[in-house]
Amino acid sequence: MHSTMFRHTQFPMLVMKDAIADQFRAKYNARPDVDTLHPNVVFDVYIQEDHCVVSLNSSGAPLFQRGYRRSTGEAPLNEVVAAGLIFLSGWDRNSNFIDPFCGSGTLPIEAALMANGIPSNIARKQYAFQHWADYDEALWNKIYDDAPRVPKRNLSFKIIGSDTDGEVILKARENVKALPLGKTVEFEVKDFNDVIAPEGGGTLISNPPYGERLDDYDVGDLYQAIGNFFKRKLPGYTCWIMSSNFDAFKRIELKPSKKLQLYNGSLDCDFRRFDIFQGSLVEHKYGPSNQRREPKRYKKKEE
Numbered sequence: 211m212h213s214t215m216f217r218h219t220q221f222p223m224l225v226m227k228d229a230i231a232d233q234f235r236a237k238y239n240a241r242p243d244v245d246t247l248h249p250n251v252v253f254d255v256y257i258q259e260d261h262c263v264v265s266l267n268s269s270g271a272p273l274f275q276r277g278y279r280r281s282t283g284e285a286p287l288n289e290v291v292a293a294g295l296i297f298l299s300g301w302d303r304n305s306n307f308i309d310p311f312c313g314s315g316t317l318p319i320e321a322a323l324m325a326n327g328i329p330s331n332i333a334r335k336q337y338a339f340q341h342w343a344d345y346d347e348a349l350w351n352k353i354y355d356d357a358p359r360v361p362k363r364n365l366s367f368k369i370i371g372s373d374t375d376g377e378v379i380l381k382a383r384e385n386v387k388a389l390p391l392g393k394t395v396e397f398e399v400k401d402f403n404d405v406i407a408p409e410g411g412g413t414l415i416s417n418p419p420y421g422e423r424l425d426d427y428d429v430g431d432l433y434q435a436i437g438n439f440f441k442r443k444l445p446g447y448t449c450w451i452m453s454s455n456f457d458a459f460k461r462i463e464l465k466p467s468k469k470l471q472l473y474n475g476s477l478d479c480d481f482r483r484f485d486i487f488q489g490s491l492v493e494h495k496y497g498p499s500n501q502r503r504e505p506k507r508y509k510k511k512e513e
């Protein structure tokens with residue numbers, strides 16, 4: 211709502227509810243019951259100054275609630291944001307995909323849904339339109355039953371999520387069970403420094419700690435270690451990082467080949483691409499491998 215006419219969002223909602231109730235009273239001489247917690251029919255009202263749009267909401271709960279998420283880590287990505295990042299990255303759905311900071315697995319799960327051609331809302335059971343008077347249940351069941359839901363066999367590439375926190379990896383595995391993804395996505399408990407990326411190059415997308423919500427890290431050191439990890443271990447990969455920590459980004463010490471400005475919730479973020487070149491360019495830019503320093507392990511600060 212953007213209007214100087216109303217001070218409080220509740221007021222136009224009340225006007226709207228009364229208008230609907232009046233219609234029912236005039237037509238049927240009865241008032242509809244309103245269940246404010248679990249409404250059957252949901253309306254959206256958008257107000258821009260004196261312009262108002264009223265629409266029937268066909269989804270109900272927001273569409274990012276895909277129905278597969280049983281539990282999450284502390285700072286999970288919204289599923290739609292994760293899918294959007296994968297689209298923006300240009301990943302071809304046919305090559306290795308890794309997220310070494312995967313938390314409860316949102317990015318690898320969304321990538322696996324795309325790679326298998328499975329609709330992202332396959333696990334979602336409830337939509338507001340199912341309560342509409344003209345809802346055709348048989349038609350919906352046919353559409354739902356016809357949707358592809360068989361994972362591909364023998365993918366020639368890997369989709370792997372890993373995280374240093376064993377508990378979130380359990381959650382990621384739990385989330386996958388709600389989806390028909392078979393063995394097309396794997397999860398491992400691993401510090402990112404120990405990740406061995408599948409051969410043949412591919413795409414990495416991660417949102418490592420920003421130092422905003424998970425703020426018990428020395429985030430600058432972490433990003434420096436991420437830069438070293440890219441240089442040492444990921445030649446042939448296109449690496450994308452989303453973060454709101456612009457100072458920490460600089461510590462990666464690689465020039466991004468693309469910078470996109472995005473919001474993650476209310477956080478102003480960049481989504482930056484780092485192209486890590488094969489062999490000689492890496493050697494040339496960062497020195498021969500026998501002169502490279504071992505990565506510095508950074509630790510959570512002591513409690």
Ligand SMILES: C[S@@+](CC[C@H](N)C(=O)[O-])C[C@H]1O[C@@H](n2cnc3c(N)ncnc32)[C@H](O)[C@@H]1O
Nearest residue numbers: 286287311312313314316373374375401402419
């Ligand atoms: C912002 S969260 C990522 C959330 C994830 N995208 C999701 O949707 O659940 C950052 C993750 O980085 C992980 N992490 C922190 N340090 C790490 C390290 N050294 N190696 C691997 N993972 C690490 C944390 O455990 C946390 O799950």
